[in-house]
Amino acid sequence: MEQFCIITNSDKKANHDMVQHIMEYMGKCGKKCIILENKMSASAGIRHFTDVSQIPDGTECAIVLGGDGTMIQAAIDLVHKELPVIGVNTGNLGFLTEVERNNVDAALERLFNNDFTIENRIMLKEILHFKQPDSRSSCYALNDIVVSKRGGARLITIKVYLNNELADIYRADGIIISTPTGSTGYNLSAGGPVLVPHLKAIIVTPVCPHALNKRSLIVDASDRITLEIGQTKDTGADLAVVAADGRNVGELSTGDRLVIEVPHAVTQIIKLSGIGFYERMREKLNQA
Numbered sequence: 528m529e530q531f532c533i534i535t536n537s538d539k540k541a542n543h544d545m546v547q548h549i550m551e552y553m554g555k556c557g558k559k560c561i562i563l564e565n566k567m568s569a570s571a572g573i574r575h576f577t578d579v580s581q582i583p584d585g586t587e588c589a590i591v592l593g594g595d596g597t598m599i600q601a602a603i604d605l606v607h608k609e610l611p612v613i614g615v616n617t618g619n620l621g622f623l624t625e626v627e628r629n630n631v632d633a634a635l636e637r638l639f640n641n642d643f644t645i646e647n648r649i650m651l652k653e654i655l656h657f658k659q660p661d662s663r664s665s666c667y668a669l670n671d672i673v674v675s676k677r678g679g680a681r682l683i684t685i686k687v688y689l690n691n692e693l694a695d696i697y698r699a700d701g702i703i704i705s706t707p708t709g710s711t712g713y714n715l716s717a718g719g720p721v722l723v724p725h726l727k728a729i730i731v732t733p734v735c736p737h738a739l740n741k742r743s744l745i746v747d748a749s750d751r752i753t754l755e756i757g758q759t760k761d762t763g764a765d766l767a768v769v770a771a772d773g774r775n776v777g778e779l780s781t782g783d784r785l786v787i788e789v790p791h792a793v794t795q796i797i798k799l800s801g802i803g804f805y806e807r808m809r810e811k812l813n814q815a
Contacts, residue, residue: 528587528638530559534577534601535592541617542592545628549590552635561586577604586610588638588797594618599772602650602669602794611645613638613797622711622807625799637799647793648708648724649748655786657769657776668771669794670709672787674754675701675734677766677778682737684757684765689750694731697741698759701734701767704752704787708794709772711808719743723804729789748789755784 533549535542546562553560563577577600582589591601591614598614605612614624615631626634637643650669657666666672676683685702687694705714707722710730715721719732720743727748733741746752756765756779764781779785802810 598623611795652790671705686755688753699733699736703732705730
């Protein structure tokens, strides 16, 4: 690899210092690199943090400095660029980030020598309620799309359809539609199963369901999922809010539908270490 971009919030001193180090190291090695600030903007109500139009043609890799949240933000913004991403952990958990700060130079050398593999991670896309003419305004997620109750403490009713067939009805605080990448996040906290990252599947997990027999569903990634907001009580509509990878993107009420599918676009994550998924999971998730 010869040409790179760095995505970072350089207001944080740790990120600023690391950017300077990487830029100097690349300069000594004759590589090209630009810096993209990780600052919020909005397009038709969908928030973005990187202006990908500033990425020059010929860029071969995006280096993301931060934690898992910054990695997820970058993945969403880069969804149409087909650009491999590698994370340098300057945050806390760093489940998605591949490189720790003290290993940056060795990691750069491996990138320069094309000594790496790429994992393709499936994403989610909402294609009905939040669809916009501008593709930047479409609702994508690398981890999960969550529908949760809004307003008072009452439950909401959510009907789940798979390929237009009613699969189940949940009365719960909400529902999580998760990718394998997101299975170790909110889905896991809500009692859902963990899936290996390369699996082509989606998890449907209720949040605090009001029934003993309501558990997660694992469905094929080719299935189209429709969520319909029902009505729990005879009077008053159910009110819900939708979040994509933790970003609130809109509100729903009784009768509204979301249609979620796995798009052709994927997130390409660069892997350098020989650490397997289960070892990383034991290392990162046993810290609490």
